[in-house]
Amino acid sequence: MTVVNENTENIKTHAGQPRPVRRPKKPLGTRAYKVFRVAALIAVVLFLVAPLFWMLLASLKTNVDIYDTAKSFIFSPTFENYANVLQRNNYFVFIFNSFWVAFVSTALSLVLGVPAAYAMSRFTMHRSALVVLMARVIPGVSLLVPWYYVFSNLKMVGGFEVLILSHMFVALPLIVYIMMSYFDSLPLELEESAQVDGLTPIGAFQRITLPLSVAGMATAGILSFIFSWNNFMFALVLSGSKTKTLPVAIFDFVSYASIDWGGLMAAATVVTIPIMIIALFTQKYIVSGMTAGATKG
Structure with a gap:
């Protein structure tokens, strides 16, 4: 006696071609949680790295450039x-x-x-x-x-x-x-x-x-x-x-x-x-x- 399994990957259509098995979709809550986790991780990294990045940039500026907001990122670096x-x-x-x-x-x-x-x-x-x-x-x-x-x-x-x-x-x-x-x-x-x-x-x-x-x-x-x-x-x-x-x-x-x-x-x-x-x-x-x-x- 042959038992037919509907979930097997070898199920064939009338034309004799294999039909791919449909994978169950992940719940919307799981995907939302992953997006939230990635966003939270990026926010924490930026929160921790931003002061270090500002410190590195300020070390390459003169005191005048540090107080100039127009030169926050674009300035002439100096190693003085x-x-x-x-x-x-x-x-x-x-x-x-x-x-x-x-x-x-x-x-x-x-x-x-x-x-x-x-x-x-x-x-x-x-x-x-x-x-x-x-x-x-x-x-x-x-x-x-x-x-x-x-x-x-x-x-x-x-x-x-x-x-x-x-x-x-x-x-x-x-x-x-x-x-x-x-x-x-x-x-x-x-x-x-x-x-x-x-x-x-x-x-x-x-x-x-x-x-x-x-x-x-x-x-x-x-x-x-x-x-x-x-x-x-x-x-x-x-x-x-x-x-x-x-x-x-x-x-x-x-x-x-x-x-x-x-x-x-x-x-x-x-x-x-x-x-x-x-x-x-x-x-x-x-x-x-x-x-x-x-x-x-």
């Missing part, structure tokens, strides 16, 4: 602002200062924060985790006056050490908070198997857990570096003339009487571009590290 930033104001020194403070504070925070996060994760140290979370909540501006008083008495204000320590206060809880979630997502059975094979708990941590947590450490390190690179408040109060970082150096373009918008935008571009390049090439680590532990259990 960048020459002023990179050559006359010696911004390469400020770039090195920012890089050094960000690198050292991030490295020390990783050295201290990763083992601490592992201990809190494996030994369920909930009270310690609560203290770390409180350190993340406390605003840094509330600590500036005590820090300045203590470090000034220790003759440390104006040095790299005080900047590194102040940046570690925010970077260390951030790294611990991220790595705790990452260690929670790693199965404990791997370490137990390694200990059965003869490794000590520290050896299992070094040989098994650490290699598996590279993505989480990369995420924590990148976010910590970005915070330190962009930090303005701590460096403004605690840095000196020889340890001034880029965000503080940008503030020099703002005077009591006027603002050098061209130089300010050029300096802001110099600060922004390295971080954008780092974020662009490391976004996969940031995404994988931030979503670690989201599906645990």
Whole structure:
């Protein structure tokens, strides 16, 4: 007995030619949702990119052209602002200062924060985790006056050490908070198997857990570096003339009487571009590290 299936693609007409199967049309609501999603995505991208685009254009203008609305997009570009930033104001020194403070504070925070996060994760140290979370909540501006008083008495204000320590206060809880979630997502059975094979708990941590947590450490390190690179408040109060970082150096373009918008935008571009390049090439680590532990259990 032959069963005729009306939905098969081999149905033929009276002329013997195959008849194409009609695909079901997508509901109007689904298409409207896709259009809305694309439009919303374009609006968000424009909202985020527009200030950066304006900053780049303004960095290539003179102050007169910046105030002239008729030259918003059509103007004669000049690189005088960048020459002023990179050559006359010696911004390469400020770039090195920012890089050094960000690198050292991030490295020390990783050295201290990763083992601490592992201990809190494996030994369920909930009270310690609560203290770390409180350190993340406390605003840094509330600590500036005590820090300045203590470090000034220790003759440390104006040095790299005080900047590194102040940046570690925010970077260390951030790294611990991220790595705790990452260690929670790693199965404990791997370490137990390694200990059965003869490794000590520290050896299992070094040989098994650490290699598996590279993505989480990369995420924590990148976010910590970005915070330190962009930090303005701590460096403004605690840095000196020889340890001034880029965000503080940008503030020099703002005077009591006027603002050098061209130089300010050029300096802001110099600060922004390295971080954008780092974020662009490391976004996969940031995404994988931030979503670690989201599906645990």
